[in-house]
Every structure is written in C-alpha cells, then in structure tokens.
Amino acid sequence: MPDTPITDQFYLDLVGSFFNLKWQIMAEGLKHDLGGMQALTLLMLNELTPRSMKELCNTLHCDASNVTGIIDGLEQRGLVERRNDPSDRRIKTLHILPAGKELQQQILDQLVRGSKAFLAPLTDSEMTQFVSIVQKLATNRP
Amino acid sequence: MPDTPITDQFYLDLVGSFFNLKWQIMAEGLKHDLGGMQALTLLMLNELTPRSMKELCNTLHCDASNVTGIIDGLEQRGLVERRNDPSDRRIKTLHILPAGKELQQQILDQLVRGSKAFLAPLTDSEMTQFVSIVQKLATNRP
C-alpha cells in the first residue's frame, strides 16, 4: 500500500491541470488560425517516423473519421501531406512539410514558454522527479 | 539549474499523457450520452461552493458563450440548475442536482478505475511524489 492515500481531489487536480496545459497549446495554434486539435495533432507528427492515420487515431484516442477531418485541415493549409504506402496500398502515411515543421516548432516553443509559469512552483528536485514520472507514464499506453 | 535537462520530448510526453487522461473521462460520459466537455464540466462542479458562469469560464479556459452552451446541455438533461444570485443580479450561480451528483460520481469512479492502469507503472514512492506535485501544480493557476 502506498503511504499517500489517493483522494478524489487528486484526480480533479489532474483534470484541472489538463485544462491548463490544453490552453497553453491552443493559444499559439489560434494565432495561426489553427483549431485546437489541429495544433495538438501537428505536435504529434515528426518527419523521421511518418505515421499512418490509424496510428494517429490511437495516439489521439479518437475516431478514424475524426482524424480524416483534422488532417484535411492541415493538408489544406500546406502543413502536412498524405502519401501512399507502397508496401500496403490501404495505408496513407503522414509527412510533415517545411511550413508544418516551422509552425510545429513555434507551437512547441509556446508550450515550453507557457509551461514555465505553470511548472515554476516545483523545486529542482521535484522537477527531476516529475520528468522521470511523465516519461514513465508516456511509455505505458493502455 | 536543475540537474535534469528538460527536453522537448518531455513536453510531448506530457501532451500524450493528457490525451490519455481526457479519454478516460470521456468514456463514461459517452455511455450516458454526454459530450466530452459536458462530462468534464460536471466534474468541476460541487454542491458546496456553487460557481458562476464566469468562474467556470476561468477554470475551463474558454469563451463565455461556450460555457452557456455546455450548461444548456447539462440543464436540459436535468443534471444542473442555474439560479439567480440575489446579491448581484447579473450573476447566475450553478447548482448540481441529485441526478447530476450521481452521474458526477460515476464519471469520477470511471476516471479513478481507468487511471489505475495508467498509473500502474509508478512505484509507491513515485506515486507519493506525483500526488504531491500535481497538488502543487493545481493550486498554481496562471
């Protein structure tokens, strides 16, 4: 048994923090006339390991048709490109274009800047713990 | 300087983890024919300290007109009630009704259940640290 009881309030705090983080990300996307999910999705793409629509579905925990619409928006803005996978012609792989890469970096920078204030109350020691914990959680996707 | 460098990947992991959390909450709301934001908003209400629309705006980091729509949905379903604040007639205070309280508990229970698997990889010590850190972050709202 952990010596710290996990209260309902802990979960509510977790949810509250989610709103805060989401807001940090949206802000920069908004300046560039991107929807919130478009901004988040752009963050989740990288040029090294192009992902299929299906993979993105799993990351975003949302419906396939939903991802179609989000990628449509990013593609119309010239940020991302669908390509056919030669090894399996059902699959479309997603490739981030130069303009997308540039905007992605801006959104990430904003997230980092915005999170500074959010994470400011943590001590160095807590920050180290937090980084380690988040990494552990991120590699465990139920 | 913290001894752990904070990489871009940390922020991406953070975003990924919050997708997961959001999904946990949506799941139960969905079963009861509630939109995702309606479920999240219901979680943020309690019967002790009724909140105004404006307060809720700040918590959710979203537009006032947005909150109007979300509360409309919850009110139509008989989960929540708007009342006039006698001390300031511009203000509507939000009161959770019995049916709302019951559903709120179900959503919270689902969040707790669903998060068990998500938080499982943490050791007792890490869990204690995490609870403390989240609480600290939650009480610091930029």
Add this chain to the structure above:
DNA sequence: GCTATAATGTTGACAATGTCAACTATATTT
C-alpha cells in the same frame, strides 16, 4: 441624482471537432 464605463451572461453565425453508420479499396484468411 445622472452619465459613462465595466462586468455578466446570452444569442447568432459559422468553423472545428466528436460520434456513428455506410461505403470503397486493399489485405489476409480459409
């Protein structure tokens, strides 16, 4: 008192997102 200004909340228009069912095209299995 009276007027200007600010704060709270709603409405309407429209785009983005979420959910669901039906559908096409391709892979895989039998």
Add this chain to the structure above:
DNA sequence: AAATATAGTTGACATTGTCAACATTATAGC
C-alpha cells in the same frame, strides 16, 4: 475464389470553439 478483416473516406448530425453584437445590471465619476 470466397469470406473476412483492415485502412481510410464520406455523410448526417450533435457538440464544441471563436467571434461579434446585444441586454441587463453594477460600479465609478461627476
């Protein structure tokens, strides 16, 4: 070859997000 499964799209419809305009009430300054 036929049945089944997978990846992705489309269309219908509800929810959510953004913005501007608006009505109502409070507050500040005169």
